[in-house]
Amino acid sequence: MHMALELPHSIFFHVPKTGGTWVRQAIKNAGIPTNEVGNGIEGINDFRRMKHAFYHATPRTVHTLGRFNFAFVRNPLTWYQSLWSFQMQRQWENFVLPASEVFAEFIQLCARENPGFLGRLYATVYSVDFLGRFETLADDLVRALHLAGEDFDEDALRCTPPVNVFGQSAPYKERCRYTSSLRDQVVAMEQNLFQKFQFSTDAVECVPEDMVENDRRDNTVWPGDAGEKKHVPWVKVQSDRRHPSLQRE
Numbered sequence: 001m002h003m004a005l006e007l008p009h010s011i012f013f014h015v016p017k018t019g020g021t022w023v024r025q026a027i028k029n030a031g032i033p034t035n036e037v038g039n040g041i042e043g044i045n046d047f048r049r050m051k052h053a054f055y056h057a058t059p060r061t062v063h064t065l066g067r068f069n070f071a072f073v074r075n076p077l078t079w080y081q082s083l084w085s086f087q088m089q090r091q092w093e094n095f096v097l098p099a100s101e102v103f104a105e106f107i108q109l110c111a112r113e114n115p116g117f118l119g120r121l122y123a124t125v126y127s128v129d130f131l132g133r134f135e136t137l138a139d140d141l142v143r144a145l146h147l148a149g150e151d152f153d154e155d156a157l158r159c160t161p162p163v164n165v166f167g168q169s170a171p172y173k174e175r176c177r178y179t180s181s182l183r184d185q186v187v188a189m190e191q192n193l194f195q196k197f198q199f200s201t202d203a204v205e206c207v208p209e210d211m212v213e214n215d216r217r218d219n220t221v222w223p224g225d226a227g228e229k230k231h232v233p234w235v236k237v238q239s240d241r242r243h244p245s246l247q248r249e
Contacts, residue, residue: 004037004057010148011037011064013057013071013125017082019134020072023141026160030152032145037062058124068148071125074134075199076118076190077183080107085172086164103176104212107185115189122193133197180206 003014005024012027014020027034037057059069074082083097084106092099097117098109110117125131130147132140138158145152178186187194187201194201 004062006035006037007032007145007148007150009150010068010070010145011062013059013062013069013128015071015073015121015125017079017086018072018074019137021164022137022160022162023072025163026138026141026157027145027152029160030145030154030157032150032152059127060124068130068144069128070130070132070144070148071128072132072134072137072140073122073125073193073197075203076186076193077178077199077201077204078134079118080110080186081176081178081204084176088172088175104179104182107182111185111189116192118190119192135203177207177212178204179209179212181209182206182212 003020005012005014005027007027012020012023014024024034081103084103087095087099088101098106098113100106100109130140130144132144138160142154142157145157183201183204183206193199
């Protein structure tokens with residue numbers, strides 16, 4: 001799923017969980033006028049079809065008209081943490097990967113059933129003129145906007161506070177921890193990305209195996225549950241069944 005944002009002299013392609021929500025807010029704060037860009041929305045009156053067009057806008061499906069275009073990528077280790085935390089908040093609505101409310105199971109399922117998913121997602125924006133990194137988001141955004149020739153307030157852009165940081169807040173941060181073996185699974189299933197971008201395999205702190213083994217569903221209480229237990233759909237690692245919520249738009 002991608003979203004695109006049209007600026008006066010450029011187009012930003014928003015790859016999920018790579019800081020795009022912050023980028024959009026920072027661009028707004030910097031005083032740059034924007035428009036949402038959809039994939040062939042002309043003549044579409046149905047809201048669901050229009051939403052699909054906006055959410056599947058890539059450099060191959062959007063007419064850039066020769067304008068500078070840019071996107072961002074992120075270390076797979078923190079990308080999967082962010083994705084899991086976000087989906088725990090959303091309760092796995094319209095999700096295309098295996099779902100589990102236990103982070104370790106989620107990684108194991110992804111490694112078994114859809115290895116290289118993130119690499120294929122990133123590949124859709126390899127043709128952009130500038131590919132920045134989440135890890136240096138503000139600096140890379142400023143560089144992209146200067147390269148595009150945009151007129152903007154850099155100070156206002158850099159003062160934009162963090163947004164949409166589910167993985168950094170309790171209880172998610174404590175429940176999407178890596179062991180060394182779990183980290184190695186991500187590195188193996190996204191090995192092409194680690195080689196292409198030289199992402200660090202030390203981007204996350206690893207904990208002992210027994211600490212992750214204690215991440216059970218039994219006592220899970222999530223924000224908004226009013227103190228009541230609430231379980232999202234999950235799939236056991238040993239099972240090949242997929243939950244009906246794992247649907248594509």
